[in-house]
Amino acid sequence: MICVKLVSYTNDGEKVIAIAAKMSRSRKGWDYHEKEMSNDEVEIWIKDAILHGYWSVLEHSVYTFSIEGISRVASHQLVRHRIASYTQMSHRFAKPVDDYYKPIVPPSAKKRDREFIEKAYKEAYDNYFNLLQSGVPEEDARYVLPNGVNTNIVVTMNARELYNFFALRLCSRAQWEIRAIAWMMLEEVKKVHPHLFKYAGPNCIIHENFIRNENESITLEDIFKDYKLEFISQRCIEGVLRDGIKKCVINSRSVLDNIK
Amino acid sequence: MICVKLVSYTNDGEKVIAIAAKMSRSRKGWDYHEKEMSNDEVEIWIKDAILHGYWSVLEHSVYTFSIEGISRVASHQLVRHRIASYTQMSHRFAKPVDDYYKPIVPPSAKKRDREFIEKAYKEAYDNYFNLLQSGVPEEDARYVLPNGVNTNIVVTMNARELYNFFALRLCSRAQWEIRAIAWMMLEEVKKVHPHLFKYAGPNCIIHENFIRNENESITLEDIFKDYKLEFISQRCIEGVLRDGIKKCVINSRSVLDNIK
Amino acid sequence: MICVKLVSYTNDGEKVIAIAAKMSRSRKGWDYHEKEMSNDEVEIWIKDAILHGYWSVLEHSVYTFSIEGISRVASHQLVRHRIASYTQMSHRFAKPVDDYYKPIVPPSAKKRDREFIEKAYKEAYDNYFNLLQSGVPEEDARYVLPNGVNTNIVVTMNARELYNFFALRLCSRAQWEIRAIAWMMLEEVKKVHPHLFKYAGPNCIIHENFIRNENESITLEDIFKDYKLEFISQRCIEGVLRDGIKKCVINSRSVLDNIK
Amino acid sequence: MICVKLVSYTNDGEKVIAIAAKMSRSRKGWDYHEKEMSNDEVEIWIKDAILHGYWSVLEHSVYTFSIEGISRVASHQLVRHRIASYTQMSHRFAKPVDDYYKPIVPPSAKKRDREFIEKAYKEAYDNYFNLLQSGVPEEDARYVLPNGVNTNIVVTMNARELYNFFALRLCSRAQWEIRAIAWMMLEEVKKVHPHLFKYAGPNCIIHENFIRNENESITLEDIFKDYKLEFISQRCIEGVLRDGIKKCVINSRSVLDNIK
Structure with missing residues (x-):
């Protein structure tokens, strides 16, 4: 029912971000870096930007989603993210009747x-x-x-705002529907830009990486694979204590199983 | 039912805006202008800023409203204005039961x-x-x-965004409830900062003043008083033709009569 | 010396905008419109959005420029446009010495x-x-x-903000260097999205179209071609009177001749 | 030389924030909370919002500064903070000559x-x-x-953006002049809203509080008083290791001694 589709994005977004990051430290122009930068270097600049909170460079890569068949409960929460662009199906002009009335059942x-x-x-x-x-x-x-009535909405967000959106909405405290949408959006962008979204996750992971030695940074994937992973954080920002965080993340994602 | 209350604002907002505008042209500091600027000068700097589209100075004066008893239809539209701050009553935590269930009837x-x-x-x-x-x-x-279920929301907007909000939502094409809210918000801010909001109005008036000789600029008040006023605009941006604009504005405001 | 290069953009930006605009009025999803929409329809939806001030749909198409060899006078003005993303060469980390010191001479x-x-x-x-x-x-x-020392900056703006940027910075009142940059940016985006930027121009043109009958809307191109074009606006927002506007626009663009 | 003056602010900003926070959980309206809320409760709601990252409520309190006698090096960095309002003395209209030429010496x-x-x-x-x-x-x-030439600028920021600004600019990695400005701004707002800005500080402190048990949260004041304070963070986001963080913060603030 809920359908999240990535319909357009900055094709070379990972490289655009890496070049921009490098240009802030360099006297050389775009063309030079565009020619010289290797894929490995792209990864390094992206990782470095994220782990040092140099978020602004992530704004240069942008993603447009068509999110269809969600409730107005969810769309009302979604549009509270102000650093993004929205075009929503209007119930003033498009009547949700007959087959187009498909309200969402929790x-x-x-x-x-x-x-x-x-x-x-x-x-x-x-x-x-x-x-x-x-x-x-x-x-x-x-x-x-x-x-619960269904609506469609076109959403454009850059990678920085997506990181912020994921930090809040992949969290198990987020309402189930917007959480499901967030996990689906993450899947979509990881397919096209795996290096860029490698460190995306709920706030517990983002914050853990802010305070952890760089060579020990963690990812969502680690959570799902490695049950020996230990958090340094005493609690997440929502108040879940250290020992409960991993389970909480795994639980958050299980919403996808329920709706599929 | 719908209740709009201005609960906090920049007390000296008109003077703050005027001083800021003047400081962009002056080498002198705040204290000097703060002492020297007369009320007449405040009015002149504000009028000049608005009629020449020097909108950024209007951001220095800020307004907080408590908007209560509106529907989630209206609040969903309201929060689409992204250059503003919102805190909304959450139906996840506050159940609208008993006396607190007062859905809005058009x-x-x-x-x-x-x-x-x-x-x-x-x-x-x-x-x-x-x-x-x-x-x-x-x-x-x-x-x-x-x-149509009722909700409460605290909204903070600066004067520039209010001008933009009014331009869109005082228009007769706006949905009736958010339009009523907009007219009520305008009444509130005009009480405290009459000079600043003198030129506020729907887009037809804003755009007319952009292209009209300065000494012939018009206000909402003129529309309601002076039936001889002639627009130069051939149409408003929503497509209403010259001769229909005044009536259209008057009609827009009549929503207030219906809900009171 | 000043070099403006479009280095990345939403390839299918015109269609993305048109589909989004249509979806706000439709119950059908992205895939349907993506298949069914003709090029002519794309043009119509874009034109309709711009001439009725339905600007938000223009945010779904995004443009990244590398702007090189500009002064810090210009970059300081540029970054005042807040609805955009910037990564600037830092003089803390990249010393402008030897061949890299190329300050801009007016x-x-x-x-x-x-x-x-x-x-x-x-x-x-x-x-x-x-x-x-x-x-x-x-x-x-x-x-x-x-x-006047030279700097490089990577800039990302969406089409809506570009329209706003052009409205302010293509104007003859804008400082010559940022004006030259704006004219160069316009040339770049017109090459890739000619329908979308057809109506872009300084505020005098934007405002004229707001108040003019739709079938008589004007473009920058008209100004340069048609000397019989008459403005309805009595003055532009900067105070230039009706008869002087066309000449003023032509004059604004002449900055390009001086720097090339 | 550098002069930072708080010229206007939301007088009852702490209470406005606390009421807004409470209203998101309550069915009652503004008037009720305005009457009933004690000063202690104001403190609790503010602390709770900050320590759980519920930042949006902090946007309802707003601050205007006149920042005078700073260099254009600093102002160029300052205006990169996009969620704020600026009006800057223009060197196109105000010549910095005679006594008004006071460039900043590091x-x-x-x-x-x-x-x-x-x-x-x-x-x-x-x-x-x-x-x-x-x-x-x-x-x-x-x-x-x-x-290094001097300029004046009027800046309006809300409390949330100030927290973000302080997080980045109180850090010892920030350039000395904007760092000095940030420490001066903090002093100003602490005078008027001590509860609200109690937890403000560079990112090392902000991030430490995100992951620390709530009853052990730390403040800038603790850093300067309590030399026994231990960080849990292995490193700050800029890469300073645990044992060096306190010294680094103390060092950052010493810029004030140099310029006074």
Whole structure:
């Protein structure tokens, strides 16, 4: 149902970021670095930027997603990230009727609750439809649509803001739907720019890397693979204590299993 | 129901803006201008900044509103304005039950539709309440709440962003609820900073002043007073033709009469 | 000397913008529009967005420039545009010595002044070099470098911000160097996205189109071709009167002739 | 010479932040909390927001500074902070001549270097003045002014951005002049809002608090008082190892002794 698709991005984004980072330390111009920089060097400049918090260079690589079939509960949270660009399907102009009415049912709901929610959605739809029939304009009729009603939204974010978005929304404290969207977005960008998003993760990982020796930096992948990994952080910023952090991250990602 | 209250603002905001504007042209420091600048001069520097599009100085004066009893339809639109700060009542933590459930009924609805909407709201509430009772967590149960459900939000915007917000949301094309909020916000800021917000208005007025001789600049007040006022603009940016613009502005503001 | 190069951009930016614009009015998803949208439709959606001030969709197409050999006078102005990303050559880490010291001489300077400025630049260089020799750190020695000293900067802006940047910096009131940079940037983006930047121009043109009948909208190209074009605006926002606007625009662009 | 003055701010900023934070968890409106909230509660909500990274509420309190007598080296760095508002003295309109020419001499320079720098500044001035005399316009003549030339700038930042600004610019790796400005700004805001800025500091402190048990959070004040304080962080984000961090912070602040 929820569908996250990367529809456009800076093709050479990893190299663009690496060259920009290098140019801040160099007197030479773009063309020189563009020719001379090896793939290994690209990786090194990116890693160095992230582990030293030199985030601004990550802004030069940009990603556009089409996020479809999410609820307005989720879209309302999504657009709170202000360093991003949004174009959302408007329920003033596009009526969610017939096959286009596909409100989102929380996957955690048990069978009986699920049926109850679906019935509630059906009632809301009938009310909405009746209002339209009796001549109430779309923009007013939609007040009775449920918060769970589906919407589509086009989102553009740069790599720096994505790191910030992931830090907050991959966290198990994030609401399940936006969390699922975040994990899906991460999968998409990792496919195209694996070096750049290697260190992305919820705040517990980002913060751990801020204070850990550089040659011992950790990644999300380590969490899922290496059960011997020890955090130095006494707690994450949300208050989970050291010993619980790994399990908490693994738990956060399990939302994907529920909705697929 | 909808309540807009200015709860904090830059007390000396008009003078701060005027001094900043003057300092860009002067070698003297803040203290000098602070002592020397008369009220008349404050007005002149502000008017000059606005009529020449020197908007950045308007950012130095900032306003915080508590906007209460609005729907999540309106709050979703509101937070799309990214150059602003928001803190919203969370339905994950604060359940809108009992007296706190006061969903917004569009004022344009006729009596029969109104009753129908209220019935729909009641049904949605019962469904929500049932889900809570059967142990569904708040964050999931709220999916069946209606879009019209009430929320509170604290908003901080500077005067430049307010001008932009008003330009878009005082326009008759804006959805009625956010339009009502915008007209209420304008009333609030005009009370405390009348010189600064004298030229605020929907885009038709802003754009007209961009292209009109300076000594013939117009204000919202002129629209409501002077029926002989002629626009030079052939159309407003939304496509309303010259002869219809004044009526369109007057019509936009009438939303206030309906909800009070 | 001043070199502006478009080094990366959203390849399918025009189509991305058009699809996003359409999706706000449609219930269908990205894939559908991606397949169905013709080139003509792309043009129509873009034109419609710009002439109705629906600017936010323009944010989905993004451009990265390497701007090299500009003065720190110009870079200081450039970075005042806050909705953009910058990575600048740091004089703390990269010493502008030997062949890398190429301070910018204003092209308007007459021969004698030009020689005088070059001499002043030479003196400043010698002072800088002496300080380095006597062990003063780079970050302090550079205080004696001239404002005209050359720097390189990587800049990323989306199409909406470019429209705003052009509106301000293509204007004849903008300082000559940033104005030259703006005209060069416009040439670069027009090569790759001619439909998208067709209506870009200084504020006089942007504002004229805001208030003019849609089928009579004007472009920069019209200004340079059609001497019979009449403005409706009584004045531009900088105060140039109707009859002087066209000449003023033509004059603004002539900075390119001087520096090439 | 360098002068940092807090000229306007949200008077009740600490309470505004605390109320906003509480309203996100409450169904009650502003008036209720405004009456009921005690000073102790204000402190608790602020501390809680900062130690859990709930930064957005800090945006509701805003500060305007007049920063005078700084170099254009420093102002160029300052304006790179994009989430802020600036109005800068323009050397296109305000000539830095006679008593208004007071270029900044790096305090670290030894006596001989200092004299050398002052001579270099004098030469640059003479060149500038000569160009003005021979009719070169201000905007071009200033190309020969030194980077160290003095300027004034009005800056508005909210408390969240100030925390970010301090994190980067109180660090010993920041260039000395902007570092001095940052320490002065901190002094100013601490005078008026001591609870709010209690946890402000360079990144080493911010990050340490992100990963430390809450009841053991540290402040800048602790660094200067308590030499027994132990960091858990293995390194700061700039690469300083655990044992060196405290000394590094103390060293950073010593720039104030040099310039006073």
